[in-house]
Amino acid sequence: MTYPVLISTALDARDPRGLAEFYCELLGLHYREGGEPPTEGPDDTDWLVLLDEQDRRIVAIQEKTDLRPSTWPSEEIPMQAHMDFAVPDAEELEAQRERAERLGARLLMDRSGDPDEPLYVMGDPEGHPFCLLVW
Template sequence: MRTRMKLAAITLDCPDPLALAEFYQQATGFEPHPKSDADFAGLTREDGLLLGFQRVDDYRAPRWPDQTVPQQAHMCFDVPDLDEAEARLLELGAGKPDHQPHDPTRARVLTDPAGHPFCICLDSPRG
């Protein structure tokens, strides 16, 4: 019998956990974790998934696509409308790197306020 694992949490390093949690809370609608503080903040999804943000002294933001400071993690979010999602995320403080390796009608790379790259992908059934 194989042991099945269920993803319970994803945690990102950052300089300001509460600020990054606020960005992702506005972007995703996940609920703030009640025990969030200046050193570790979290958001929870209805199914229990925790998106965490931990303070790191001397944090260095990833340099995407350059790997002098590697991205170390990469998240993708499905969205129903790429243009609408991109505009809203940029308004919330996301950045948009010049390098866009995907078909822009299917996916786009953005960076969160702490520099982590993430993709927004046109929501479609996965095969």
């Protein structure tokens, strides 16, 4: 039997380039060839694909100008989807939370003291929730 293979998670963004830069910095990704920021003229890119060190697709970002960011944990505008990013220990969890905030993320929930699964729920610059967790 053949199964479909997940090749990336696609995220909507009002500012696709800004969100792509956030995930490039946060996860150490790079642009698929042709998706790099332009060196001159306007940036009218509405679809970007980000790759890992082995050139595997990880995140795709598409422009959606009327995006309404999630208000999670309020259900006014639900989460709809989120990504989980694992770190090896509590020290790295703190370092990555601080780093994500410097890159433009905001803290939505602090469960770093949970003895079974310490984690932070963060919002990326476009409001998409994601988790940083010890795994």
